[in-house]
Each structure stands twice: as structure tokens, then as C-alpha cells.
Amino acid sequence: MSIVDLVDAEHATVGGKASPLAELARAGFNVPTGFVVPATTYQAAATALGLAELSIDRAEEARSRILRSRLPDGVVDDVSRALKAVTEAASTDYVAVRSSSIAEDSAYASAAGQHDSVLAVRGTEQVCQAILQCWASLWTERAVAYKARQASQAAVGMAVIVQRFVDASVSGVMFTGATTVVEATWGIGERLVAGHITPDSWRITDSGIERRPGSKSERTDRHDGQLITRHTTSAEQTELCLTDHDILRLRALGEEVSTTLGGPRDVEWAIDDGTIWVLQARPVTALVPGSSAPGPTTAGSVTISGEPASPGVASGPVRLVRGPADFPKVKRGDVLVCRHTDPAWTPLFTIASAVVTETGGVLSHAAIVAREVGIPAVLAVPRATEVLTPPSVVTVNGNTGHICVKQSTRSLS
DSSP: OOOEEGGGOOHHHHHHHHHHHHHHHHTTOOOOOEEEEOHHHHHHHHHHTTGGGOOGGGHHHHHHHHHHOOOOHHHHHHHHHHHHHHHTTSSSOEEEEEEEETTSSOSSOOOTTTSOEEEEEEHHHHHHHHHHHHHHGGGSHHHHHHHHHTTOOSSOOEEEEEEEOOOOSEEEEEEOSSSEEEEEEEBOTHHHHTTSSOOEEEEEETTEEEEEOOOOOEEEEEETTEEEEEEOOHHHHHSOSSOHHHHHHHHHHHHHHHHHHTSOEEEEEEEETTEEEEEEEEEOOSOOOOOOOOOOOOTTSEEEEOEEEEOOEEEEEEEEOOSGGGGGGOOTTOEEEESOOOGGGGGGGGTOSEEEESSOOTTSHHHHHHHHHTOOEEEOOTTHHHHSOTTOEEEEETTTTEEEEEOOOOOOO
């Protein structure tokens, strides 16, 4: 069978994203209805396309072979039937198609943001094309680099999960544990997890709630078959997107999820018409640093502050990165300074000594990968790309969120 109902999914064939969702669905949690194209279907297609003969340095060819192919007729028929069952009682017939690699979302490697998700997809043809895109994402440069760092093989099995799409009014990420950390934004959380916005954040312990408003400069919502991103209003930017009651509901949900799955969890969630939906519940691979303290100004240097996102202390010359065109300029030991990062930037994390961004939250994909790789990261630093410029040398403290700036005579041209 080329399709498995989500509630019947088993980890060995459906991967690290789908498996815990299946367990939560069986336990009665609010998990969007869905089905899984198991890894065995990918493996059969990979064999037919001759992917096993390709080495890592031929990843682009592997992606091309996948994207030029078509799913077998039997798989298309199974997808069509399963899609009808998933959407026939739903308020809309849009779905989310997400990668669920056998090697991702484990206790040791999250692969956060390394494989593709395709949101607001409609109809059999679009879903089948999205499945191929998820398969092909196993062979992207970022995914290959991440697996190499994790001493994993590039051509691991890839399952794909297809679920009802949640038109969220608010969405976000939660890390459970002794301290519950929540980050949230208006609308769909795609730009939050990508680190493109600075979300509202909360830290919740038995002694109280610590709140930190974010800029939330943009929001994304579905309009028909498109995800539209717009600038938020001044009211949306200043107003916290969750009430304390919402936060306590999320904390209680996080504790129940952690108890059910056995340990602290990285939970992606979405709220639609008051219902909290669980979209992901993978293990927490690395703890979030504590809150930052005000940064002092030191004689002969300037100290600025942001949100500590990955622990450790490292020094190096500033390297401004605005996009892929700047990748070849990055040298080992440079401190990456950028407006925001992107999952495609993961290969740079194995070269850089630290990362500083103007936007983003500590639960974003880039922050998670920085913690796994073991380099300091400080996010949400106002005007970082203006204040931190070559040829400065900086010391980045990912434990406190402080960045000490000193001038250097080294030229980075």
C-alpha cells in the first residue's frame, strides 16, 4: 500500500515528523487529519530513477531526476482517494504537504528546516507535485551539508505527510521542560520558523510568566490558493498575539504532549477559532539559553545586545551576508551578520564562528541548527547590519546575548 492513514502510521516507515503526530492523534490530541506516503514509496521511486548510483556531489542531478518524474499511476490513485477522505468534511479542501524523513526529528538531530514543506496545496495534481518536491529536498545543498555534519547518509528514506491545512489566526512554536518557552505571531507561522520575523515570546515557570513583545513586522495568511505576506498594522505590532490564558493553555498542552511522548518536546502549533492544533512534536535536541541581560558599554569597545539563541562565546571578523551571492566570501571563523537567516544557509554554519541577525526567535529553525552545530547565535539585534560592519572584530556571547565590538585593521574585501 502506497498510502497510510496518519493514525495508523509507524515510525519505521513514516519518519520522525509523522510518527509522533500519529501517536498524539491516537491519544486524542487535536492533530489535523491526514495520511502519509511512506518511505517505502520513495525508496521504490529512487530505485526506479537510479538514485542509488549517485554520490553526494551529484545531488543536483538527483533532484532533477525526481522533479522531472511522475508518481506511478497506482500511487496517484491512492493519493486521490486519501485526499478526498481527508478533505470531504473539512471547511476547505486545502492541505499541507510536509517532509518526514526517517533521519529527521530524532533526539539527536532535528533537521529543522532542512527539508521542504508545501502549504495551502489543493487537488491531486498539486499534492503529487508537492510530494515530489519533498522527495527532492533530501538532495538540496543544505540537507546534504546537515546530514554530513550529523555523519548521516544523504540518500535516507523520505516519507511525506499530507494533512488538512489550518488557517491559523495565531501560530508558533513551544519548547517544553522545566521552563516552557513559547514564540508566536499572527497568522501562519511559516516566517516565524524561518527566522524572518521577531515573534512575541514568553517563558513560563511555576513562579510566573516572563513576556517579551516582538516586532511581528509581517504576517502571512492564506487567500484562496496563495499565501500572502503583508506588513502588520501598528496595533498588530504592539499588541501581544496571545493572552495569559492562551499561554497557560499552551503550557498545559505542552506538558500533556511531553508526558504522552516521553520527554521535552519542540511543538509547532496553530490556533484556529479557539482550537489549538498540534502540527509537530519532535524531541528537543538542545536547550534554549536564558534571557539576555542589559549589555554594558566597555571602555574601548561597544556592547550591543539581542536575544541569546545558541550558547557559547566566539570571536571573529564581521562578514555581512545578504544572500547566496555572498556565500563564497565567507571564510572560516567569520561571524555571520545578516538581517535574517534561511534554511539554505545551513552550510555556512559549519564554517562560521557565530551568527548574529536583526530578526528571528530562539525557536526558529536557524537557532535550533546553530545549537546543534555548536556555534553561538544572538538574534533580534536592532540594526545589526548597520552597527556591525567590516572590518570590525566582534565577540559574540550566545549565553547572555551580548556582542562586544572592537575595530580591526583586517580588510575583508
